[in-house]
Amino acid sequence: MQVSDRNVTEIFEILSKGKFICSNSTADANRKLYNIVEEEFDELYTCFKSIGFILERSDEYFYFSRNESRASIENKIEQAYRWIDVVDFFMAFNSGFAPGFRFTPSDISVQVKMDASLKDKLEIMKKLTGDGNYQERINNLIEKQLCTPGFAELENEITNQYKVLSSFNYIKRLIVNIQIEEEADEISK
Numbered sequence: 336m337q338v339s340d341r342n343v344t345e346i347f348e349i350l351s352k353g354k355f356i357c358s359n360s361t362a363d364a365n366r367k368l369y370n371i372v373e374e375e376f377d378e379l380y381t382c383f384k385s386i387g388f389i390l391e392r393s394d395e396y397f398y399f400s401r402n403e404s405r406a407s408i409e410n411k412i413e414q415a416y417r418w419i420d421v422v423d424f425f426m427a428f429n430s431g432f433a434p435g436f437r438f439t440p441s442d443i444s445v446q447v448k449m450d451a452s453l454k455d456k457l458e459i460m461k462k463l464t465g466d467g468n469y470q471e472r473i474n475n476l477i478e479k480q481l482c483t484p485g486f487a488e489l490e491n492e493i494t495n496q497y498k499v500l501s502s503f504n505y506i507k508r509l510i511v512n513i514q515i516e517e518e519a520d521e522i523s524k
């Protein structure tokens with residue numbers, strides 16, 4: 336199967352923005368693109384590598400990586416540390432928070448009001464969530480830290496239900512790698 340120019344353009348537009356193409360996306364178009372990338376991975380890898388983007392494959396998702404300057408790497412490390420707080424918050428909300436998990440902001444808000452530990456975690460992230468009541472801050476957290484980078488999608492507008500995408504494993508793997516590096520540094524000292 337030959338990949339159409341239109342599909343290559345769509346794939347590039349999504350991945351070049353730092354987003355993911357996931358097998359379990361709520362959007363039919365994204366699932367279709369996932370299948371195209373899956374079937375034509377080698378051709379697309381070669382195509383994108385020629386313009387400086389490396390097409391990466393992981394568990395049920397694709398993304399771009401590039402060789403980057405040290406300053407850019409440091410920014411990514413800073414973002415990774417913010418993600419640790421975000422993942423910790425959502426895992427404290429529900430230990431089953433993983434690809435395929437469905438939730439609503441109001442479910443989280445109810446739990447925050449009942450759980451002092453979860454409330455403290457939300458306070459720690461005030462820099463990420465902004466000001467406002469719990470519901471507003473939770474909505475900001477979901478939108479800015481999960482949906483915008485492509486780790487979750489709004490699945491049902493009527494019930495305001497979100498679905499965690501397979502790309503969420505990217506964050507979890509990153510956190511595990513950071514923790515392994517920190518432990519290795521402590522052992523070497």
